[in-house]
Amino acid sequence: xxxxxxxxxxxxxxxxxxxxxxxxxxxxxxxxxxxxxxxxxxxxxxxxxxxxxxxxxxxxxxxxxxxxxxxxxxxxxxxxxxxxxxxxxxxxxxxxxxxxxxxxxxxxxxxxxxxxxxxxxxxxxxxxxxxxxxxxxxxxxxxxxxxxxxxxxxxxxxxxxxxxxxxxxxxxxxxxxxxxxxxxxxxxxxxxxxxxxxxxxxxxxxxxxxxxxxxxxxxxxxxxxxxxxxxxxxxxxxxxxxxxxxxxxxxxxxxxxxxxxxxxxxxxxxxxxxxxxxxxxxxxxxx
Amino acid sequence: xxxxxxxxxxxxxxxxxxxxxxxxxxxxxxxxxxxxxxxxxxxxxxxxxxxxxxxxxxxxxxxxxxxxxxxxxxxxxxxxxxxxxxxxxxxxxxxxxxxxxxxxxxxxxxxxxxxxxxxxxxxxxxxxxxxxxxxxxxxxxxxxxxxxxxxxxxxxxxxxxxxxxxxxxxxxxxxxxxxxxxxxxxxxxxxxxxxxxxxxxxxxxxxxxxxx
Numbered sequence: 001x002x003x004x005x006x007x008x009x010x011x012x013x014x015x016x017x018x019x020x021x022x023x024x025x026x027x028x029x030x031x032x033x034x035x036x037x038x039x040x041x042x043x044x045x046x047x048x049x050x051x052x053x054x055x056x057x058x059x060x061x062x063x064x065x066x067x068x069x070x071x072x073x074x075x076x077x078x079x080x081x082x083x084x085x086x087x088x089x090x091x092x093x094x095x096x097x098x099x100x101x102x103x104x105x106x107x108x109x110x111x112x113x114x115x116x117x118x119x120x121x122x123x124x125x126x127x128x129x130x131x132x133x134x135x136x137x138x139x140x141x142x143x144x145x146x147x148x149x150x151x152x153x154x155x156x157x158x159x160x161x162x163x164x165x166x167x168x169x170x171x172x173x174x175x176x177x178x179x180x181x182x183x184x185x186x187x188x189x190x191x192x193x194x195x196x197x198x199x200x201x202x203x204x205x206x207x208x209x210x211x212x213x214x215x216x217x218x219x220x221x222x223x224x225x226x227x228x229x230x231x232x233x234x235x236x237x238x239x240x241x242x243x244x245x246x247x248x249x250x251x252x253x254x255x256x257x258x259x260x261x262x263x264x265x266x267x268x269x270x271x272x273x274x275x276x277x278x279x280x281x282x283x284x285x286x287x
Numbered sequence: 288x289x290x291x292x293x294x295x296x297x298x299x300x301x302x303x304x305x306x307x308x309x310x311x312x313x314x315x316x317x318x319x320x321x322x323x324x325x326x327x328x329x330x331x332x333x334x335x336x337x338x339x340x341x342x343x344x345x346x347x348x349x350x351x352x353x354x355x356x357x358x359x360x361x362x363x364x365x366x367x368x369x370x371x372x373x374x375x376x377x378x379x380x381x382x383x384x385x386x387x388x389x390x391x392x393x394x395x396x397x398x399x400x401x402x403x404x405x406x407x408x409x410x411x412x413x414x415x416x417x418x419x420x421x422x423x424x425x426x427x428x429x430x431x432x433x434x435x436x437x438x439x440x441x442x443x444x445x446x447x448x449x450x451x452x453x454x455x456x457x458x459x460x461x462x463x464x465x466x467x468x469x470x471x472x473x474x475x476x477x478x479x480x481x482x483x484x485x486x487x488x489x490x491x492x493x494x495x496x497x498x499x
Contacts, residue, residue: 006354013349013361017368024372028379 035087036060042083043073048150050074050171063088074098074185075169096187098170100163101266103182104139105197108159110212111135127179134210137199139182148177165268190245192267194228196236198260203234213261220257225250236262294419297408301423308431309487313400318432319476321388325447325455328436330384332429334373334392339401339428340421341369346409347417353410362405363396370395400428431483438479443471 039060047055051072053062062068063084070092071081077097085092108114113134119125123144126132132140141159148154153167154174161174161183175183182199196215200207204216217234228243228251229236255263292300307313317335321327345365346353353361374392377385385392395401404424409417440447445464446457458464469475 002354005352006357009349009352009354010357010361010364013364017364021368021371024375028372028375030379030382 033064036064038087039063039084042076042080042087044075044080044169046075046150046169046171048075048169048171048173050169050173075171077170096189098172098185099165099168099188099267100170100172100174100183100185101193101195101197102139102161102163103184103195103197103199104137104160105262105264106135106138106160106211106213108141111138111159112210112212123177124179135200135214136210137180137182137201138211138214140180144177144179145174145183148173163266165266186240188245188267189243190267192265193240193245194238194243194251194255195264195266196238196262197264198235198262201233201235207234215260215262218259220259221254221263224254224257229254292416294416297416297420298423301420301425302427302430305424306427306431306487307400307424308428309434309484310491311400311403312484313403314398314428316394317388317391317398318435318480319473321391322432322435322439322476322479323443323471324387324440325433325436326384326449327388328432329429330377330381331388331391332425332432334370334377335395335398335401335428336422336425337373338366338369338395339404339425340418342366342401342405343409343417343421344414346405347412347414350410350412358406358410359402362402365405366401367396400424434483435476435479438483439470439475442467443469443475 036057037060040057043056043060045056049055051059051068051074053059053068056073059068059073063070063072070084070088070090071078073080073084074097076083078092081092111133115132117126117129117132119129121142123140123142126140126142130136139160141156143156143161145161146154146156150173151167151169151171153164153169154161155164156162165188170185172185175185177183180199186193186195198207198211198213198215200211200214202210204218207214207216215235217231217236219231219236221229221236222231225248228238230239231237301307305311308315308318314335317331321331342362342365346362349361370393373395374385377392404421408420412420437447441456441458443464445462447455449455470479
């Protein structure tokens with residue numbers, strides 16, 4: 001009997017309180033800007049934090065308050081930016097999506113002076129030890145970036161990270177994970193972009209001593225295509241503001257003449273590049 | 288506590304002899320967290336007072352229906368309901384303060400000061416006494432928070448700002464609030480609380496009651 005009474009009282013109380021709360025919620029209602037909810041719906045809901053906010057809902061709020069640009073979501077890209085802009089009633093300027101590239105193209109067999117490392121198997125750990133390989137700039141190959149990726153878009157292939165651009169959303173988690181700052185987000189104006197896959201700032205002799213493929217800073221590329229390439233020190237650099245992703249005659253010449261093997265294409269091969277890829281494959285298989 | 292105490296005694300004891308913060312040291316979480324300004328302290332005190340009054344009222348009304356075994360469940364249910372209402376009210380009417388003291392309003396639910404009043408007073412006494420006790424405790428809590436808030440804000444920022452950015456009190460220009468910035472930061476809460484509780488204990492031990 002006590003149990004039944006207790007249950008009835010508790011049930012009755014719950015009912016009364018629930019009604020009370022319902023009434024209170026109606027009276028003390030706070031109207032939120034409906035655009036926040038609308039924007040939240042067109043966002044990818046990955047909550048990856050690539051925009052710099054705590055999550056998609058936080059970003060939606062910031063956009064409405066004018067604290068974030070409407071194309072601030074790197075994952076959604078141009079499509080989401082257009083949707084967000086439509087909700088806000090503004091126009092968005094089409095921008096190229098930012099995707100990561102890796103400034104080290106040395107495969108396992110290209111790296112010299114590699115010594116056995118038995119510490120914690122992370123790049124951060126190996127980077128502190130500092131002597132696991134001769135090159136002090138190159139990829140350590142312990143997959144910190146692969147683990148940082150929440151989209152399964154990075155994989156270790158032959159000792160270096162390779163981006164799966166079909167899965168990559170450009171959130172930038174891998175950029176932050178690399179202790180040697182080898183990963184950079186660049187605007188992919190084309191489906192595939194030319195990249196200087198080396199970060200070694202030493203002179204030619206020092207580079208040759210630690211890597212079979214590293215950039216020796218010969219400045220040939222700067223001479224043939226001064227619009228695209230700059231060689232400020234001992235390492236070539238591509239000016240992504242001027243480089244459109246188009247393979248001009250000059251760029252072709254550079255690719256032909258470059259004595260190192262560090263000018264690599266990153267990205268999805270498009271149809272028009274397929275032929276070229278086949279030729280490249282044929283060339284490598286001959287070697 | 289003796290069995291027969293009058294309503295006015297209960298009311299007074301909540302403010303002085305049994306002050307929840309300065310004597311019983313209950314409700315430390317909001318005491319330390321939201322007393323960095325007078326405004327926050329006032330709102331926190333008001334919200335807690337509202338909740339303790341409503342919880343004591345409901346509990347004492349239902350005291351003959353509540354089975355001892357499920358009383359904690361009912362206390363919690365009651366307290367949670369009114370805390371939610373207080374939270375909704377602050378979000379609707381005092382948005383800036385609500386943002387500043389954020390999570391500490393919902394945390395009133397687990398404030399032992401309130402469940403203690405329901406357990407010690409409201410479940411055994413009539414509505415009149417329970418309400419007197421609740422108001423006493425609520426005002427005592429608010430006063431204690433206010434003392435801490437006044438000390439911390441005046442030292443930490445050099446002035447006291449009331450709601451509506453009206454400056455109640457300003458220290459002379461020679462005073463450097465930057466040097467005292469620790470007072471509005473978390474360590475300042477511990478320092479101030481320690482000092483105030485020390486003073487209160489000194490007065491109580493000295494036999495002169497009601498000095499705090």
